[in-house]
Amino acid sequence: xxxxxxxLAALIFLSFGIxxxxxxxxxxxxxxxxxxxxxxxxxxxxGLCAMGVVQLVQNAAARRAGQQFVxxxxxxxxxxxxxxxxxxxxxxxxxxxxxxxxxxxxxxxxSWFADSGGRKREMLAxxxxxxxxxxAIFYFGLGIPFRLVSWRF
Amino acid sequence: MDLVSSLVMGLQVAVTPINLLYCLLGVTLxxxxxxxxxxxxxxxxxxxxxxxxxxxxxxxxIMLAGIFYGAAYGGxxxxxxxxxxxxxxxxxxxxxxxxxARQGRAGSAxxxxxxxxxxxxxxxxxxxxxxxxxxxxxxxxxxxxxxAALVFVALLSTAAMTRGGVVKGIGVALLGMxxxxxxxDVSTGMFRFxxxxxxxxxxxxxxxxxxxxxxxxxxxxxxxxxxxxAVSSRNIGRLWPSREDFQRSxxxxxxxxxxxxxxxxxxxxGLAMSSFTAYMMEKTVSKDPSRFGQGAVEGxxxxxxxxxxxxxxxxxxxxxxxxxxxxxxxLMLGAFMIHGVQPGPRMMGDHPQLFWGLIVSMWVGNLLxxxxxxxxxxxxxxxxxxxxxxxxxxxxxxxxxxVFTLSSSQFDIYSLVxxxxxxxxxxxxxxxxxxxxxxxxxxxxxxxxxRRAMTLSRGDPMIFLERPISLTLVLIxxxxxxxxxxxxxxxxxAEATD
Numbered sequence: 065x066x067x068x069x070x071x072l073a074a075l076i077f078l079s080f081g082i083x084x085x086x087x088x089x090x091x092x093x094x095x096x097x098x099x100x101x102x103x104x105x106x107x108x109x110x111g112l113c114a115m116g117v118v119q120l121v122q123n124a125a126a127r128r129a130g131q132q133f134v135x136x137x138x139x140x141x142x143x144x145x146x147x148x149x150x151x152x153x154x155x156x157x158x159x160x161x162x163x164x165x166x167x168x169x170x171x172x173x174x175s176w177f178a179d180s181g182g183r184k185r186e187m188l189a190x191x192x193x194x195x196x197x198x199x200a201i202f203y204f205g206l207g208i209p210f211r212l213v214s215w216r217f
Numbered sequence: 218m219d220l221v222s223s224l225v226m227g228l229q230v231a232v233t234p235i236n237l238l239y240c241l242l243g244v245t246l247x248x249x250x251x252x253x254x255x256x257x258x259x260x261x262x263x264x265x266x267x268x269x270x271x272x273x274x275x276x277x278x279i280m281l282a283g284i285f286y287g288a289a290y291g292g293x294x295x296x297x298x299x300x301x302x303x304x305x306x307x308x309x310x311x312x313x314x315x316x317x318a319r320q321g322r323a324g325s326a327x328x329x330x331x332x333x334x335x336x337x338x339x340x341x342x343x344x345x346x347x348x349x350x351x352x353x354x355x356x357x358x359x360x361x362x363x364x365a366a367l368v369f370v371a372l373l374s375t376a377a378m379t380r381g382g383v384v385k386g387i388g389v390a391l392l393g394m395x396x397x398x399x400x401x402d403v404s405t406g407m408f409r410f411x412x413x414x415x416x417x418x419x420x421x422x423x424x425x426x427x428x429x430x431x432x433x434x435x436x437x438x439x440x441x442x443x444x445x446x447a448v449s450s451r452n453i454g455r456l457w458p459s460r461e462d463f464q465r466s467x468x469x470x471x472x473x474x475x476x477x478x479x480x481x482x483x484x485x486x487g488l489a490m491s492s493f494t495a496y497m498m499e500k501t502v503s504k505d506p507s508r509f510g511q512g513a514v515e516g517x518x519x520x521x522x523x524x525x526x527x528x529x530x531x532x533x534x535x536x537x538x539x540x541x542x543x544x545x546x547x548l549m550l551g552a553f554m555i556h557g558v559q560p561g562p563r564m565m566g567d568h569p570q571l572f573w574g575l576i577v578s579m580w581v582g583n584l585l586x587x588x589x590x591x592x593x594x595x596x597x598x599x600x601x602x603x604x605x606x607x608x609x610x611x612x613x614x615x616x617x618x619x620v621f622t623l624s625s626s627q628f629d630i631y632s633l634v635x636x637x638x639x640x641x642x643x644x645x646x647x648x649x650x651x652x653x654x655x656x657x658x659x660x661x662x663x664x665x666x667x668r669r670a671m672t673l674s675r676g677d678p679m680i681f682l683e684r685p686i687s688l689t690l691v692l693i694x695x696x697x698x699x700x701x702x703x704x705x706x707x708x709x710x711a712e713a714t715d
């Protein structure tokens with residue numbers, strides 16, 4: 065079974081809706097005249113679940129009508145998805161420990177390979193450009209006290 | 218206070234050298250980032266948001282206004298030159314604007330777009346200044362019930378109007394509302410959805426959410442997509458429009474401005490609607506409709522002025538009621554609130570300097586665009602030639618550093634990863650993440666007023682139908698919902714988006 069975009073939408077709505085209702089219930093609904101902290105999460109969560117169900121019904125109708133579905137996740141998007149997210153994560157892990165410049169180098173070094181066809185020598189040039197530009201804008205321009213390079217573990 | 222003295226006060230705030238400098242900086246940066254292919258105004262504003270944080274409220278809001286206009290103008294430039302619209306609102310400009318560029322009349326198209334926008338912006342500013350005080354006094358009479366109903370209508374009609382279907386639209390707005398409830402509950406102080414993470418006690422950081430949902434998710438989606446052709450970006454032609462272009466475009470600018478100013482006020486109708494409608498109207502009133510699609514200058518002038526007039530009058534609900542009518546406005550509202558400015562009917566009375574300063578600086582930003590950016594067009598065109606591979610790496614680095622400067626917290630960067638992934642999922646599911654922002658901003662506002670209204674009515678939900686203003690608003694919401702689900706509007710919209 066392929067996860068097509070309409071099914072994905074239904075799944076997102078249902079899963080977040082259920083989480084909102086269940087966790088919201090633990091905050092207490094209160095009474096209509098004095099709605100508690102859990103009332104809004106539960107009502108909105110219920111609405112989300114309803115949209116998820118309606119979407120599922122529409123999907124079933126479309127399937128019966130013989131509509132062909134394509135996967136919501138084309139294979140060529142997998143590489144950018146993973147590498148871009150890992151690049152941001154690496155930046156977050158390194159910025160406090162090694163400082164701005166090493167974190168940026170990691171970010172550029174990983175995200176460069178998210179798209180195919182980039183040359184390694186070009187990557188070094190981009191690394192230098194990004195470092196110079198961002199240090200110029202944020203460190204000198206805005207005067208934000210970054211540690212450019214540091215050793216803290 | 219009368220109109221003139223208010224505008225003079227605004228002028229005094231906006232035209233101090235330092236504020237003028239920030240406005241200029243905002244316009245320039247907004248254009249520079251907004252012109253990059255595939256980077257629409259929403260991404261531009263969320264990327265540049267962190268830059269304004271260290272400034273005084275006046276300066277930061279003025280800079281934001283500059284960014285807002287610069288981003289919109291940069292987006293039109295990209296549509297005309299590369300046929301790559303950054304957002305729905307500039308998709309129409311592509312049709313004739315890009316044809317003009319192919320015929321070597323890109324300079325003329327850009328100049329008409331800028332001058333038309335400036336005229337529309339001036340009219341829009343005057344409308345806000347004129348309509349502001351009387352509307353604010355009406356808005357002062359709004360109680361919790363009316364506010365809850367208004368927010369409900371704004372959310373519902375925007376969700377119903379967007380592409381991708383009503384169910385997905387409402388669903389994704391509700392999802393944004395769920396995220397909006399995270400943090401401490403204003404009425405009881407209880408922590409909700411914080412999962413024991415101290416950083417979440419103040420709720421989800423708005424700027425992080427915006428950058429993750431738009432910039433990061435957009436980059437992931439754009440890599441591997443075939444890029445638009447840059448053929449026509451080489452020859453811009455002469456900048457000043459010919460006499461014929463002038464004569465053809467000024468009536469179009471007038472019509473577009475009127476239409477845009479009207480539609481901009483309506484929540485949900487928004488910018489895209491105004492430029493589509495303006496284009497359709499030009500085609501209808503034209504003596505020779507076959508010229509459209511072949512590089513008709515009216516096809517650029519009308520939607521661009523409508524778009525700009527609408528984006529100006531869209532500030533009316535945003536500033537006077539605190540209820541944004543479009544996702545871009547929600548972003549601006551979120552930015553204002555970060556700076557401790559709470560738009561609403563009281564803003565004009567409590568912070569007159571800020572209110573009028575903003576109104577006037579909107580206009581000044583527009584003026585700076587025409588005076589400074591038009592001659593610099595060659596520079597912006599050069600930016601278009603930066604390969605996407607370089608571009609996305611730079612945008613990503615800019616996003617990460619910008620987010621980190623917010624509170625120097627690693628948690629913000631991890632949230633960025635989360636919202637990047639969520640934004641990608643939403644796009645894959647065919648949901649418009651811009652509606653998520655709207656739900657996120659409007660959700661807490663709705664909750665507060667809804668709970669207060671229910672307490673006032675002692676738990677009787679019929680109060681929303683008993684009060685006349687609130688009943689009218691609820692009826693409008695239902696009517697919009699019904700209208701968009703009927704086949705007529707759906708067909709018209711499908712035609713417009715094709």
